[in-house]
Amino acid sequence: MTPTNGRRPEVDQPQLALFELATHPVPAAPRRRRPSSAPADPTEHTRRVAAAVDAAWRREHGSGTELHIPTSVVAALALIAQADPDGPDLADQVTALDPNALGRLLHHIWRSFMLTRGDLAVRVAPLVAWLHQGPSDTQLTGAHAVARAALDAGQLHLTGHPDRRHATDLFGELLQLMRGPKVAASRGAYYTPPGAADALTHIVGVADAAPGASIADPAAGTGILLLSAARRLREHGKDPADFRWYGNDIDELAAACLAVNDHLWGLGTSVFIAATDGLNPDWHRQAVADRATGSDIARAARAVEAVNALTRRAA
Numbered sequence: 363m364t365p366t367n368g369r370r371p372e373v374d375q376p377q378l379a380l381f382e383l384a385t386h387p388v389p390a391a392p393r394r395r396r397p398s399s400a401p402a403d404p405t406e407h408t409r410r411v412a413a414a415v416d417a418a419w420r421r422e423h424g425s426g427t428e429l430h431i432p433t434s435v436v437a438a439l440a441l442i443a444q445a446d447p448d449g450p451d452l453a454d455q456v457t458a459l460d461p462n463a464l465g466r467l468l469h470h471i472w473r474s475f476m477l478t479r480g481d482l483a484v485r486v487a488p489l490v491a492w493l494h495q496g497p498s499d500t501q502l503t504g505a506h507a508v509a510r511a512a513l514d515a516g517q518l519h520l521t522g523h524p525d526r527r528h529a530t531d532l533f534g535e536l537l538q539l540m541r542g543p544k545v546a547a548s549r550g551a552y553y554t555p556p557g558a559a560d561a562l563t564h565i566v567g568v569a570d571a572a573p574g575a576s577i578a579d580p581a582a583g584t585g586i587l588l589l590s591a592a593r594r595l596r597e598h599g600k601d602p603a604d605f606r607w608y609g610n611d612i613d614e615l616a617a618a619c620l621a622v623n624d625h626l627w628g629l630g631t632s633v634f635i636a637a638t639d640g641l642n643p644d645w646h647r648q649a650v651a652d653r654a655t656g657s658d659i660a661r662a663a664r665a666v667e668a669v670n671a672l673t674r675r676a677a
């Protein structure tokens with residue numbers, strides 16, 4: 363990970379608000395909040411959610427296969443928030459959905475995310491493709507079991523909480539658990555433990571970086587070092603969104619998780635992520651190109667939506 367001073371790029375400004383479920387039709391549920399029985403420590407909380415998801419996916423689908431599906435479900439749930447503080451509990455609303463309705467909700471969340479964060483759209487595509495391809499009943503049943511398990515383990519109290527969301531890498535924990543030690547070892551994908559990541563960002567002097575500086579990790583995994591860097595900047599009164607963030611991983615699923623994490627961690631809109639060989643010194647150019655491609659597609663899609671809305675109003 364390297365902080366370097368650099369110029370802030372010209373970027374289109376996507377809205378950063380987390381998505382709300384307000385516009386999506388869901389069955390009525392009692393007007394009460396689910397009490398949080400989550401562990402006080404965010405790391406423990408993260409482990410509990412990851413373990414529940416891993417167990418649900420193994421039970422429904424077998425181990426080690428189609429891991430993009432449970433990851434996609436957890437990531438989509440991380441992108442929604444309670445729309446109405448006095449309304450029905452969000453976890454209850456989602457839990458009440460049947461597998462097909464959950465599939466439609468996931469599709470809706472991802473579509474909204476890709477339109478809003480076009481800059482990350484190319485990177486999150488591995489989490490979205492299965493929904494576009496017409497998911498099988500088996501996939502939807504597995505996704506449904508994962509969503510229930512994640513919600514019952516209190517995921518929304520983790521990813522829906524502003525401080526907790528910034529404190530942890532749920533996807534790093536999840537990928538390592540679901541892949542198991544043998545696969546992780548074969549991919550060289552043992553992620554740095556949070557304490558060691560904090561020590562490393564201290565050593566490289568992230569706290570001294572000036573706004574506009576670039577912070578990069580060419581083999582980022584799901585981004586634990588970038589998270590540590592963001593935390594250190596915040597501790598020093600700096601806003602991570604004022605910096606440029608470059609990340610890459612040869613593993614497309616890890617890079618997709620990194621993209622979602624960068625959004626959840628509030629790293630701003632100067633985020634460039636590639637999924638290529640980090641030994642290639644040009645990896646960051648790939649990140650810039652992919653970002654531009656996603657932004658262009660999202661801009662065109664938003665324009666089409668605006669025209670469709672006008673046409674509907676005129677009809």
Ligand SMILES: C[S@@+](CC[C@H](N)C(=O)[O-])C[C@H]1O[C@@H](n2cnc3c(N)ncnc32)[C@H](O)[C@@H]1O
Pocket residue numbers: 549550551552553554555579580581582583584585586587610611612613616638639640641
């Ligand atoms: C040991 S992990 C470290 C991840 C993260 N930087 C951390 O500290 O937790 C190594 C990561 O490098 C990735 N990786 C391995 N070879 C790579 C390559 N040639 N280019 C980019 N990433 C690579 C793996 O997929 C894995 O996610």
